[in-house]
Structure formats: structure tokens, C-alpha cells
Amino acid sequence: MAHGIVDVARAAGVSTATVSRALRGLPNVTAATRERVRRAADELGYVPSPSAASLASGRTRTIGLITPWVAHWFFANVIEGAERALRVEDFDALLYTFEVSREVRRHRLDPDVLRRRVDGVLVVGLPLEAEEVAALDQLGYPLVFVGAGAPGHVTVGLDDERTARRAVAHLADLGHTVIAHLSGEPDDTLPWSPAVRRAEGWRAELAARGLPSAGLEVHGHFDVRGGRASMHGLLDRRPDVTAVFAASDEMAMGALLALRDRGLRVPEDVSVVGVDGHDMGEHLGLTTMAQNAQEQGVTAASMLLEMITGAPVPEEVVFPTSLVDRGSTARPRDQIVTSRNPSGGCAPAM
Amino acid sequence: MAHGIVDVARAAGVSTATVSRALRGLPNVTAATRERVRRAADELGYVPSPSAASLASGRTRTIGLITPWVAHWFFANVIEGAERALRVEDFDALLYTFEVSREVRRHRLDPDVLRRRVDGVLVVGLPLEAEEVAALDQLGYPLVFVGAGAPGHVTVGLDDERTARRAVAHLADLGHTVIAHLSGEPDDTLPWSPAVRRAEGWRAELAARGLPSAGLEVHGHFDVRGGRASMHGLLDRRPDVTAVFAASDEMAMGALLALRDRGLRVPEDVSVVGVDGHDMGEHLGLTTMAQNAQEQGVTAASMLLEMITGAPVPEEVVFPTSLVDRGSTARPRDQIVTSRNPSGGCAPAM
């Protein structure tokens, strides 16, 4: 039933070496022989054993997909794109998530689980600490980062700083002067973290326009719940805020929720802009800096495969973002009063 | 650098057989020897080669995760849960998606890609045709279905029919008499498909209450876009509809969007209820029949591991669903007029 390469060789009247060459499309095999081998393999229903092939060749035709979660817009889409690109080249995708929960800070990444198991590693949306990157490097596999780089490594992602500046510029151009930022975790401080880059972009754009940023950055979880909490905290401290730039659409949606909790209208009372182009964004009328996550997955996987074959790849691929105005931003209701009366809105305080 | 089992054996002063036994926690090894071996392995940084182990043992410690997509709420959560459960037992998860796009009907599943590569297969949310199931069975691996069963196979999922009836009952209890259903693809007709089961539940509950169902089922894609399109189609044909049961939250969100497109209010003009308990549901105030997708992934993966060890598992695990009222359902505005004037709403036609 489970035929091996020797069965195929016997059936085709050739050696196992020739079967191997023929089936893998290697040169130095006559078209006639190749066809004969192929036919024999088909008839026997032969499928090569990946374990044996890996053991003999040292290659696994598998890449490791490292990601904190899969149930988030950006991650799910990158993974989907990457898997698709890998399958085309007959590569397998091993999934490694390692966030115990979204509430608890993750433990250190242990690269040993990948050893001898993959030909390359794709790190998805995970700003790794220098030591972790070094440990991964130690494995000796090609390494590509998506959505969160690492210095000196091949990276696919956005120009986070520029994206943030563009979002803030949009708000400032509308006339907003008190533009807050919903940022990532307070302990997410790696300079190459997208959250940090976006915060910096926000700050830079404000500075360039002479607008204040002090006390307007709120840290929190990178999800809906986090955005909601951050927004509430912000409104408690700064009821004069008229615009918010959230570091992700999911956080922005949380902000919308918080605003609704307090009876504040969007965009009449507060303008909100996020980053991602989340499918739900259209739903909620959320203005955003849209990116193509799935295509980033495809690109990153393709580059990784190139690297495995030894081909040169660019050190960095920057995906564009575009402002998609879906209505959650507008001119501030009252541009004259810079310091509004906290109870001036229609908010029936929560 | 890359040490093998013989290096460890030499370092520990034992045979490779003992190293293998010691490191895998097999019996018939003294505690002292085991410790010595472990220490030697640590010092050498020894990590066993999975390929060699698989080749020799015939087991891969890997399971295949078959799913049409990952970027959907249910799928992403199941996958995340399953991966987590597998990792605990030191199993790897191979991801196989095989929907080319959400628009095009998928091609047949080819089980050969899994041959000799996994110890078990987890099919996630994918109603397979009988021939496909048979082909998978042919592989001889334990098989578990999550979120979409197959007759005679181990299944983890909901009581879809009951869930649907509960949702419809909720709407009917509120006084609705024209309760439509946003269903799955028209060609999704497998009797064990969740979409079909839910449609049947909807129909059964209506029938039990003497309410009409004819002409009130709309087929479409199982996502936001599909729900939106379906809802528009429905409103074109049946402007008298006052309640909608969508087969998924994502479709329900699409319905909300369509209603907003037409200026219809929820729940004043139309009540909407979905299935899932999607994170965004709270956001949109979407009433739903909530389920725990992640836990279903955990359970399915655990059961699969049990099966691999030869342990008996229940043929079917049914997860509960609960009605979560978030405000998108209410009494119909006017219970007397059963056939409303199409322009009777506040809809400024789109």
C-alpha cells in the first residue's frame, strides 16, 4: 500500500537515484525516462516521505511562522497570504504562536523548537528584543520580519513614522489642535516596534506644526478593549481633546466605543483615525491609513523562499499606506475655543 | 556545532539507545542516568532531529490544520486554540489553507499533501463532500472536524439547528412575524453543513409557530460583504421584513451595513441577530448567539491527540451557545400593519 521509492524504481526499471532525479525535476534525465518514472509513481500512488527527504538532504521544505496570535486582523491576513505563497512553491507552514494570553506579557521566544525543523523563519508582527533576534540568527536560517522589523534584518512592512505623520497631518489640516494618540503597551519600547514608530511619527508631525503632544499619548493593549480603555482614560484627563490618532484600527474601534459610551459623537465632537484598513472599518465609518496585510504576507514569504535558494533580496520592502476617509474625521466643531468647557459637549458623563 | 545523539551518548558515557530513552522520558532508565544524559544534552545544546525521529518511528508529532481561510473570526480563533493545545503536548501545527479566494469556489481537497507528514488531521469549519472525507479517511490518520462535521466522524461544534431555533424564537417572542434568514452559499447544500443546519433550524422554528418562511431565505457569501449584499437583495424583494436571523455575525454586520445604507434603523425598523459572538459585536450592538471558538479549537486538538494515542474519545462534542442581547433586536415598531408600505420607514431610498 505505502509504496517507497524502490517500488517506483523497480516498476519503472530504473534506479532509485533516477527516480529521485526524475520526480524532483532535476536535470540529466531523459524526457522519456522521466515520463516513465512519473507514470510508475502515479500508478503506485507514490508520495515521497518528507522525513526521509529531510534527513537525507538537510532541507525540510518547511518554514516557521512565528506570531503572537492569529486572531487579529493584521496577523490573520499576513499568515493567510504567506501560507498561500508557500503552498505555491510546495513549502509547508509551521505555525508557532506563543502568547499565552493577550493580557500577560509573553515569555521569551525559544528558538530551539525550530531547530532542524524549518528552512526559514517568518516573524509576523512581533517586535523581538535584540537577544531574541540574536538567538534566532544563531539558528542559521534565513529570517524575514513582517510588520515589525529588527535592525539589520530583512523586513517587510510600512513606513510607520510616515504613516502616522500622514494621519496626524490629516487631522491637523482639518483644524484640530489637540490631537491625542492611542499607543501600544507602555513596556513596548523597542525602537523598531511599529507602535513606537507610530508614536514618534505622531509626535514629530505635531512638533513640526507647533502643536502640543505632552500628556496626549495613552498607552494600552493593541486591541478593541485596549483602545476603549485608553480612550476613557484620555477623556478623563483631557476632555478638551478633539482628535485621536489610534495606532491600529482595532484600537480606533475601541475609541469609537468609548466615545459612544460617553455620548460623544464622531466626528462632530471627536475625530478618530486609525491604521490598518480593517474590514470592519467600513462598517463603522472609520477613517484609516489602509495597508495591505495579505500582500505583505505574500511578499515576505516569497522573499524568504528567495533567500533559501540563495538569491539576493532587498533588505527592506516598504508597503504604501493610503488615507481612506470613511467619515470619522471632520473639522473641529468649534475652532475658536481652544480650551473647551469639559461639560460643553453633549456628553451625559458616564 | 550541530551535535547528534551519538555526541550526547559519548558525553554521558551511555549508548545512543539510552540517550533516546532518557530524553523521551521512557521507562527503564535510572533517575541518575537520565539526569546525566539530560545534563550532557543541555551542555552540548542537543536538539533531536524531528526528521530522523519521524523516519525511524513513523510518527511526526505534527498535525495538519485544514481550513479554507484564517482571516475570519471563527477560523482564526479555532486555529489559535488548537495550536495552543498542540504546543503544550509538543506537537506541531501544519497549516493548510486552500481556498484560492473567497469569491471562487474551492477546488477539491488533495489529501496527498498530508501523506506521511502528519499524525492526525483537524478540519476547521469546512463542510467536506463525502468523497473528500473518504479520501482523507484513506490516509489512515485520526480525523477531527470542528465547526462543520462529517457523518460518522468525530466532531466538535454547535447544535446549529438548536442555535438557530433559539435565535428565531427570540425574534418571534418579541412579536416579529416576518423573520428572514441570511444563509450561506446556494451551492452549500451538504446536509451536515452548519449553514444548512442553521437554515433548517430557522425554518423549523418558524413552522412550529405557524410563521412563513417561503421567500425569506437569502443565500450569499459567509462574510460582511455577503451579508450586506444579501440584505439589500432581501429588502428589495421584501420591504415588509422586520427581523433577520443571519447565519454568522459577520453576515449580520453586513446586514447592519445594508440597513444603514437605506436609512433603516436597528432595532426600531428591523431587528437583527447573528451567530458567533464576534469581538466586534459589542461594538455594533449586535445581538447574537455566542459560541466559544477558541475553546472548540482546544477541545478538538486535545481529542485528536487522544485519538493518536489510541484513547477513546466521544463521537461528538457539542458546545453551548447563549443568546447575548446587545440591542439589535426589539419589538417590531408596528405589530398591526403586517404589510408595511415600502416607503413607510424613514428610509431616504439609496
Added chain:
DNA sequence: AGGGAAAGCGGTAGCGCTCCCACGGCAACC
């Protein structure tokens, strides 16, 4: 005290491939 079972460990034959090397044959060159 003797016998037998069981525990602890070593030796080693594969598992099913890939890859290196060797070899024959045929075309092309001087």
C-alpha cells in the same frame, strides 16, 4: 540457596530518501 522475573542498558538493523562517485556510451574535437 537457588531460580526466575524484571529492570537497566548496549548493539545494531533499519526507516526512505539524497547525493557523491563511478561508469559506459556517444559526439565532438584535433
Added chain:
DNA sequence: GGTTGCCGTGGGAGCGCTACCGCTTTCCCT
């Protein structure tokens, strides 16, 4: 016509483990 060189193919040695079998040692039970 002999030499060179390349192409197509076969032979066979691993790749790094696991699992079977068998040996020795201990320990218990009669």
C-alpha cells in the same frame, strides 16, 4: 582514429534517529 568531455544512469554510503533483541545485574520469592 584516438582522446577528451559530457550526458544519462546505477551503486551505495550515509542522514540521525528508534525499536527490537539480547545481555547483565539486581531483587524477590520459595
